[in-house]
Amino acid sequence: MIKRIVVALDPDQDTPIATRYAIRLAKRFDASLTGLAVVDTSNIQPVISVGAYGTEVYGHQIWEKMEEESKEIAKRLLDSFSGAVQKADVKHRKVTRHGASFEMIVEEMKYHDLLVVGRDSHFFYNEPDKDTKTLANVVKNGVSPTLVVTDAYHDVEKLMVAFDGSSPAARSLQAFVHLLPYGSDLDIELVNVTASNSSEDVGEASVILSQAESYLKEHRFSYVTKVVLDPGDVGKRLLERQLTKNPDLVVMGAHSVSALRRATFGSTTHFMITKSEGPLFLSP
Structure with missing residues (x-):
């Protein structure tokens, strides 16, 4: 709350x-x-x-x-x-x-x-x-x-969750679920950018999304869909999906960075903050 x-x-x-x-x-x-x-x-x-x-x-x-x-x-x-x-x-x-x-x-x-x-x-x-x-x-x-x-307001009804199973992504998802800023009656799309089109990588991405879906449904989020995106630059793939589906909010992890870039975001987070067409929910 x-x-x-x-x-x-x-x-x-x-x-x-x-x-x-x-x-x-x-x-x-x-x-x-x-x-x-x-x-x-x-x-x-x-x-x-x-x-x-x-x-x-x-x-x-x-x-x-x-x-x-x-x-x-x-x-x-x-x-x-x-x-x-x-x-x-x-x-x-x-x-x-x-x-x-x-x-x-x-x-x-x-x-x-x-x-x-x-x-x-x-x-x-x-x-x-x-x-x-x-x-x-x-x-x-x-x-x-x-x-x-960003510079435009959106009522939040549709959500895109970028979820790769990492700790930063899990922390952001859990923080959103625990705070319930917009209730649980949301249309949620779970998205994962697969490492390759191999059956093994696509299968792993699907398992990760299924685990996140199960977690959301236990917390009474009923309208959840999953999509595995083709491999490529993760930030660009997420932005393409955002522009296609037009969610009101994107939930994603603020990924860790190398010692050489301690003062900046990870590349995917930085790209999405810079290019996103709507607000982002991030957790440390």
Whole structure:
């Protein structure tokens, strides 16, 4: 059950949509919302270069100006969030944190059941297009599931679950089932991209999907279908299926990555977040 939802606020066009998703869920569960704005001083400091004698004071002035600008943007974001939530008559609070964005968001996730966030959010208010990799760090290091939304709202009735039997995929499926954000009366399609067209690989994929189907039906999800997709790039196959079937939400695992790319998603997750036509439900 969902009783507390945190919305990470950013000056991008996805944030009002994230707020709308959060409001609908809050009304469904009589839950409370937290609007979180982060004045990211960790990203402000590295952009200031202190050079020869006499420039240190100037550098400090730049830092103070950028911090004040970030505080003002944070205030506007919280005011906008509060206005939307009050209009919907939903319980809420406004929180401002100072520090590294992903650390502050992860800290709030410890005391919330769900994070809702826009996929284009970077959380560096002074340079909104700067890729801070905050979203990747949040999903991988957070303790609650994340609903990543795009710039359009969808009522959730049809679901696509990308399931390969891995631990990340299982964690996301279980988190969705346990939270029941949209109830159990959903049209669910379980999807697996097979490694090859060999009878052995197709059979293995079918067994994995059957196990997931059984799990869902035990939890009273009655409308479940399964499809094994042809081999190929997993992200592209999933996107093709999404564009063909047009589900309202995709559930998938935030797959682990190599030591050389600790700050980013696995390639499939990154591809789907970048290209997806709709929201994604991910769990650490």
